[in-house]
Amino acid sequence: MAKLTIDGVEVEVPDGTSILNAARQIGGALVPPAMCYYSSLKETGGKCRVCLVKVAQGSTKDPRPMPKLVASCRTPVGDGMVVQNLTSPEVLEARKGVVEFLLLNHPLDCPICDQAGECDLQNLAYEHGASTTRYEGERRTFEKIDIGDKIKLHMTRCILCYRCTYVADQLTNERVHGVIGRGDRAEISTYIQKAVDNDFSGNMIDVCPVGALTDRTFRFKSRVWFTDPKDAHRNCTKCSGKVVLWMKGDEVLRVTARKDQYGEVKEYICNECRFEHKKVSDWTVEGPRHIDRHSVIAQNHYEKIDLQKLKKEVERQLEFQRGKQLPENEIHS
Amino acid sequence: MGRKLLLEHIDVPGIETFEVYRKKGGYASVEKALKTMTPDAVTDEVKRSGMRGRGGAGFPTGMKWSFLDRKSTKPRYMVCNADESEPGTFKDRYLMEKIPHLLIEGMITSSYALGANTSFIYIRGEYMYVLQILEKAIDEAYAKGFLGKNILGTDFSLDLYVHPGAGAYICGEETALLESLEGKRGNPRLKPPFPAIAGLYASPTVVNNVETIAAVVPIVNMGGDEYAKIGIGKSTGTKLISASGHINKPGVYEIELGLPVEEFIFSEEYCGGVWKDRRLKAVVAGGSSVPILPTELILTTAKGEPRLMSYESLSDGGFATGTMLGSGGFIVMDETTDIVKNLYTFARFYHHESCGQCSPCREGTGWMEKILHRLHHGHGKKEDIDILVDVAKKIEGNTICPLGDAAAWPVASAVRHFRKEFEEAVVQESLLVNG
Ligand SMILES: Cc1cc2nc3c(=O)[nH]c(=O)nc-3n(C[C@H](O)[C@H](O)[C@H](O)COP(=O)(O)O)c2cc1C
Ligand code: SF4
Ligand code: SF4
Ligand code: FES
Numbered sequence: 001m002a003k004l005t006i007d008g009v010e011v012e013v014p015d016g017t018s019i020l021n022a023a024r025q026i027g028g029a030l031v032p033p034a035m036c037y038y039s040s041l042k043e044t045g046g047k048c049r050v051c052l053v054k055v056a057q058g059s060t061k062d063p064r065p066m067p068k069l070v071a072s073c074r075t076p077v078g079d080g081m082v083v084q085n086l087t088s089p090e091v092l093e094a095r096k097g098v099v100e101f102l103l104l105n106h107p108l109d110c111p112i113c114d115q116a117g118e119c120d121l122q123n124l125a126y127e128h129g130a131s132t133t134r135y136e137g138e139r140r141t142f143e144k145i146d147i148g149d150k151i152k153l154h155m156t157r158c159i160l161c162y163r164c165t166y167v168a169d170q171l172t173n174e175r176v177h178g179v180i181g182r183g184d185r186a187e188i189s190t191y192i193q194k195a196v197d198n199d200f201s202g203n204m205i206d207v208c209p210v211g212a213l214t215d216r217t218f219r220f221k222s223r224v225w226f227t228d229p230k231d232a233h234r235n236c237t238k239c240s241g242k243v244v245l246w247m248k249g250d251e252v253l254r255v256t257a258r259k260d261q262y263g264e265v266k267e268y269i270c271n272e273c274r275f276e277h278k279k280v281s282d283w284t285v286e287g288p289r290h291i292d293r294h295s296v297i298a299q300n301h302y303e304k305i306d307l308q309k310l311k312k313e314v315e316r317q318l319e320f321q322r323g324k325q326l327p328e329n330e331i332h333s
Numbered sequence: 334m335g336r337k338l339l340l341e342h343i344d345v346p347g348i349e350t351f352e353v354y355r356k357k358g359g360y361a362s363v364e365k366a367l368k369t370m371t372p373d374a375v376t377d378e379v380k381r382s383g384m385r386g387r388g389g390a391g392f393p394t395g396m397k398w399s400f401l402d403r404k405s406t407k408p409r410y411m412v413c414n415a416d417e418s419e420p421g422t423f424k425d426r427y428l429m430e431k432i433p434h435l436l437i438e439g440m441i442t443s444s445y446a447l448g449a450n451t452s453f454i455y456i457r458g459e460y461m462y463v464l465q466i467l468e469k470a471i472d473e474a475y476a477k478g479f480l481g482k483n484i485l486g487t488d489f490s491l492d493l494y495v496h497p498g499a500g501a502y503i504c505g506e507e508t509a510l511l512e513s514l515e516g517k518r519g520n521p522r523l524k525p526p527f528p529a530i531a532g533l534y535a536s537p538t539v540v541n542n543v544e545t546i547a548a549v550v551p552i553v554n555m556g557g558d559e560y561a562k563i564g565i566g567k568s569t570g571t572k573l574i575s576a577s578g579h580i581n582k583p584g585v586y587e588i589e590l591g592l593p594v595e596e597f598i599f600s601e602e603y604c605g606g607v608w609k610d611r612r613l614k615a616v617v618a619g620g621s622s623v624p625i626l627p628t629e630l631i632l633t634t635a636k637g638e639p640r641l642m643s644y645e646s647l648s649d650g651g652f653a654t655g656t657m658l659g660s661g662g663f664i665v666m667d668e669t670t671d672i673v674k675n676l677y678t679f680a681r682f683y684h685h686e687s688c689g690q691c692s693p694c695r696e697g698t699g700w701m702e703k704i705l706h707r708l709h710h711g712h713g714k715k716e717d718i719d720i721l722v723d724v725a726k727k728i729e730g731n732t733i734c735p736l737g738d739a740a741a742w743p744v745a746s747a748v749r750h751f752r753k754e755f756e757e758a759v760v761q762e763s764l765l766v767n768g
Binding site: 045052068069071093098104135159160162183185186 | 523692
């Protein structure tokens with residue numbers, strides 16, 4: 001086990017845990033954002049750089065600070081490690097830079113994007129970005145591609161987090177898509193626009209943090225915030241059958257897997273559940289789905305992150321730690 | 334005349350053949366190592382030599398070798414980095430083309446020291462003709478019993494392969510190189526683990542530059558202590574310098590580390606002075622990735638001491654007033670050089686070569702190129718210079734691999750030392766608009 005502090009808050013986690021996951025153990029405001037890491041997909045992370053943190057002390061044994069900011073999602077903790085996230089101006093400055101980079105070539109077509117309202121990039125930009133852009137260049141664009149009859153690839157919105165390629169590697173039995181080209185010309189592509197038909201390929205839609213991969217059976221049907229999400233399940237031989245139905249009245253507009261508070265799917269679903277069962281009678285409805293993600297539009301907070309407020313929150317957590325135990329609902333607010 | 338350890342026989346006719354190379358004392362290090370030394374003893378000599386890697390970062394080679402995981406039950410690999418794509422650097426090509434057996438000899442001796450029985454030379458795709466030269470030399474070495482099973486009757490066996498890249502600078506970064514060698518897309522890996530623990534096929538691997546491996550030959554022949562006497566301070570031995578730009582005698586020179594920069598540029602033995610009787614304006618001393626320095630700072634340090642061709646002297650003053658020896662790509666610019674244009678050229682290169690994996694480098698390199706394009710063509714805005722510096726700052730240190738830094742450093746240094754030229758690039762535009 002390793003004991004470390006993140007922004008002064010203490011936490012103990014098994015050796016080998018990443019700083020990000022240690023922060024998630026604590027929960028709340030001091031959890032670094034993550035755009036490419038995905039806990040249920042091996043080898044993800046390290047690429048987007050929004051989760052950068054400062055390691056002010058490596059460990060008790062080797063107290064030297066790490067020379068550069070590190071990607072918290074892929075850096076293992078050390079016993080006695082001192083991590084700074086919100087308490088480091090350097091980290092906040094670098095993160096602001098990363099958000100600016102991520103938005104540089106992004107079309108910002110949220111008004112016509114199916115992902116709007118549940119988009120990690122939108123959330124990130126509101127919380128950590130600057131409100132104006134200094135970039136005046138042309139943005140890169142790509143033609144939209146249909147990957148089979150169920151999935152639409154709108155590469156122009158892609159932030160190259162590589163998550164979908166790991167889905168292809170790890171969940172489907174035959175990989176037919178990946179990254180071609182390099183630099184800012186790199187693109188997600190299928191091998192000569194081959195249809196991705198595989199029982200689990202639909203999961204790439206759920207792991208995509210932006211609107212680059214969308215469900216063709218749902219495209220333009222409704223804004224997500226006008227739909228009514230319900231937990232439901234059915235007996236399925238291929239997957240757990242545990243899903244969220246996105247309803248409008250009695251109509252099932254969309255079926256997705258269930259995401260946790262960090263926007264991550266822990267139980268992937270098969271394409272049959274996702275695409276073929278759009279009748280309520282196909283499902284046992286469990287009840288309304290609580291969307292605990294602090295999505296921009298879900299919560300109506302169109303403002304930038306308020307540092308003073310965040311610091312207060314962290315201080316409050318610290319006080320709790322010194323005195324009382326943190327109540328469960330405080331941890332995952 | 335400085336001592337030549339690598340290029341001594343470079344002009345001997347037929348030196349590219351096994352026969353002539355052997356007559357000139359070639360493959361002596363293999364005989365000495367395999368027959369009279371243990372692998373650890375060879376590593377020890379390299380450690381004692383103090384030689385630092387010649388690929389750019391200058392990491393002590395002996396130390397790198399000692400990190401190799403010798404307890405692992407997996408096979409170990411020795412990989413030669415011959416991807417040489419840094420603008421201004423062409424020494425490895427010269428060496429491989431002219432005296433291929435020197436590299437092969439170094440590969441055998443080094444592989445023996447590391448206990449590697451399969452080794453690779455990863456060569457940049459554009460060097461296809463050099464690949465053919467190497468393969469011919471390798472065939473000869475096999476035929477003469479220096480490669481293959483039971484070399485020189487010992488129980489050491491080695492197979493050596495040459496593998497071409499497909500034209501990506503990033504594949505010179507050692508972990509991208511290993512990915513590419515494994516047949517994958519050449520994206521740098523996240524470290525740790527370092528190659529010494531999990532490199533090629535997740536096995537313990539050492540990656541060294543062509544010149545580093547070639548230098549193992551004289552080190553083993555003369556002994557590490559003798560080698561350490563050459564050079565100056567912690568910069569031991571000789572170094573190949575690719576000299577290019579506005580000089581009378583461009584080419585590859587072997588220098589003893591510690592040679593004054595002034596002597597290197599102006600003496601007849603080396604660059605022969607700035608061409609066309611022009612004045613020196615600036616030098617990029619270690620390949621396009623290192624900070625550019627104006628005349629007064631390349632000839633003397635900020636303290637006023639003569640600047641020497643050594644790792645320590647060139648980096649004296651840090652990035653504020655110093656630079657780096659890097660890969661030894663020495664680019665000289667005369668008084669007519671347009672620094673903004675030069676920087677634009679470099680920025681274009683890094684934008685083109687970014688692998689695109691991490692956001693700061695993928696997006697930032699393109700942004701910097703666009704701003705510099707504007708400045709170069711006289712459409713620059715006043716804010717551009719500060720944005721440029723800020724973008725470079727936001728890339729630096731925040732990426733997966735050092736290509737991000739390599740793209741940022743030239744920008745930061747060019748604006749630091751030649752800010753006036755950038756400001757003039759902006760002013761010109763306002764003249765155009767108003768006039
Ligand atoms: C973008 C990039 C390109 C590189 N290209 C080369 C190269 O062409 N040749 C080389 O020897 N090292 C290159 N390097 C350095 C290698 O990563 C590695 O440090 C080197 O091969 C180690 O060899 P050495 O210890 O003998 O210097 C490059 C590094 C980066 C970041
Ligand atoms: S398509 Fe989506 S999941 Fe795939 S790399 Fe792009 S942003 Fe990531
Ligand atoms: S710094 Fe650039 S080249 Fe290196 S991994 Fe990141 S995107 Fe690729
Ligand atoms: S989440 Fe850590 S780098 Fe992307």
